[in-house]
Amino acid sequence: METKIYTLDATGAKPGRLATQIAHILLGKNTPDTTRNLVANVQVVVENASKLDITEKRGTEIFQTYSGYQGGQKSETWAHLAARRGISEVLTRIVGGMLPKNKLRTPRLKNLIIKD
Structure with missing residues (x-):
C-alpha cells in the first residue's frame, strides 16, 4: 500500500487548530480502515510553518x-523554544501532546514533516 501524503499550509493558521488536523490525519481517523494498533500509512507535510498565527499571549505559554x-524539571516558553530550536519543534510538541501516550507516538511523529 502506498503512503498517502497530505500537504497543509500553515499560513495564518492557529497552532492548536492546525495541530488537531495533523493529529487526526496521523491517527488515520480520516480513512475508513482505521486500526488503533498500527501506524497509519500517511505522511503529513506542513508548509510555511514560520507564518503560523502565534499571538503574544501564546508566546508566553510554558513547555x-x-x-x-x-532538580530535573525544566521549563521553557514557546517563544524561547522557537528561537532556540525553530518553530517546527514547537508544532511537533503540540501535535505530540495530542497523540496517545504509547509506543506508537514516536513512529507517528516521524510521519510529520514541517517546512519553514
Whole structure:
C-alpha cells in the first residue's frame, strides 16, 4: 500500500487548530480502515510553518519536561523554544501532546514533516 501524503499550509493558521488536523490525519481517523494498533500509512507535510498565527499571549505559554530526578524539571516558553530550536519543534510538541501516550507516538511523529 502506498503512503498517502497530505500537504497543509500553515499560513495564518492557529497552532492548536492546525495541530488537531495533523493529529487526526496521523491517527488515520480520516480513512475508513482505521486500526488503533498500527501506524497509519500517511505522511503529513506542513508548509510555511514560520507564518503560523502565534499571538503574544501564546508566546508566553510554558513547555515543561521532567527527567524523574531531583532538580530535573525544566521549563521553557514557546517563544524561547522557537528561537532556540525553530518553530517546527514547537508544532511537533503540540501535535505530540495530542497523540496517545504509547509506543506508537514516536513512529507517528516521524510521519510529520514541517517546512519553514
